[in-house]
Amino acid sequence: MITLHKEETLKNEILHVLNEAKKKKHPIIFSYVTKVAQTDPLQIFSIFASLHKGKRFFWSTPEQNFILCGVGTEMTLTNDQDSVHRFYTIEAIWNEWKHYTHVFGQKDYGSGPMLFGGFSFDPKKENKSSKWSEFSSARFHLPCLMVTKHDEEMYLTINKIVHRDDKLEELFQHFESYQNMFKRNYIPYKEKNPSQQDKKIYYQEKWLQTVQKATELIKANRFEKVVLAREVLLSFDQPIPINLVLNKLKKTLSTSYLFAFEVGKKCFVGATPERLVKKKGIQVFSTCLAGSIKRGKNKIEDDLLGEQLLHDPKNLLEHEIVVRMIKNAFEKCCDEVETKDSPTLLKTQNIQHLYTPIKGKIKNGFSLMDVVEKLHPTPALGGYPKKEALQFIRDEEPMERGWYAAPIGWIDLEDNGEFVVAIRSTLIDHRQAYLFAGCGIVQDSIPEEEWKETEIKLGPMLYALGGTKDE
Ligand SMILES: C=C(O[C@@H]1C=C(C(=O)O)C=C[C@H]1O)C(=O)O
């Protein structure tokens, strides 16, 4: 229950927003933010499973010090443009709404009105199946309710678009009922892992041949690097509980971002170690991540493998191409660009990567979306040069990437936000889950070795889904 004093203040504020909507002749996003006691954000995902089914999202950073869980869609922004306009249309509509937004309460970084969503990898790719049909080239949701965990604080945001003819009492009831739903008793997770019925590993021969073909074209100077991916389909005897998958991923992947974006009956879930861009105020951060080796069975073996990776010419080249491109893109929209001269190691549960962080300060006139547009796809996911590599993927890769390897994340009113690269991911469709993994192909790539690299990358998601390891 809202206390009496708060009740009056909230009512006054709603009245004020109603008047504003009349005066401006435009609906207003009213965002009510309150500090709340710590709860498990994943529980919110569960509680709203039926009321807001098909409209939920989840996000957590590797240190788990920033977690978002949003449910419902107070507003959906989506487009199917196949050019850079897909980024800027979203940004333009959001910028326009900023004139019609009213925040009430203590807003902190990551709370209040924000859009959560993402983009497809390649809007020019013609899709033959309907696998990704709900996931447009660009799609963002303004949630009805969202919780934000930021360090030790927790915030509840309730967003409502207020129209000039809305009734004060009804609006007030809306906020009250959402607050009460949020305070509902938390329920223990009941779901059990469904049993796996089938596992399809697609087009191994074709994939190996494509890798071979890519290396030949690289030797003939058509491009320098291309990233090729493949997919695995798992089928289960029952619908896959997203909560359970996220919980399992949370336990195993402390160095990765977790994300889930539900659209209708499908949910895109991932645990990726790769940040595309984070913008906080004028500070901009990105990650160059490319070049991989397995983890060792013990510390000695693990260190040896790490050392091997740090000195391996094929992997260093995979990595260097990414650093070069990201640095270039940063220099276009940032000042004071800083990076390291040589990579270090980033170790996740079952794989180690070459890693170079990069940062800068945004130039006047540039935005978070500018950086997303300039970076996507980096050569860690597409290749280099971008145009040639993308064409090769479009023509030769035997799968539909959809949102795999594309930017997913959030953006707020002040142009703060973060996007990661949606790898180590799965598209869950009722009783089925498509898993994706790819790797960077350079001149000296050996097809069978690259296949093994994708097997390692698929491991944690296969485990989280309760599947068996790739043979
Ligand atoms: C493409 C993926 O991963 C990318 C490819 C890597 C590589 O080839 O070494 C390493 C990290 C990622 O940038 C994937 O996991 O699907």
Ligand SMILES: [Mg+2]
């Ligand atoms: Mg690689």
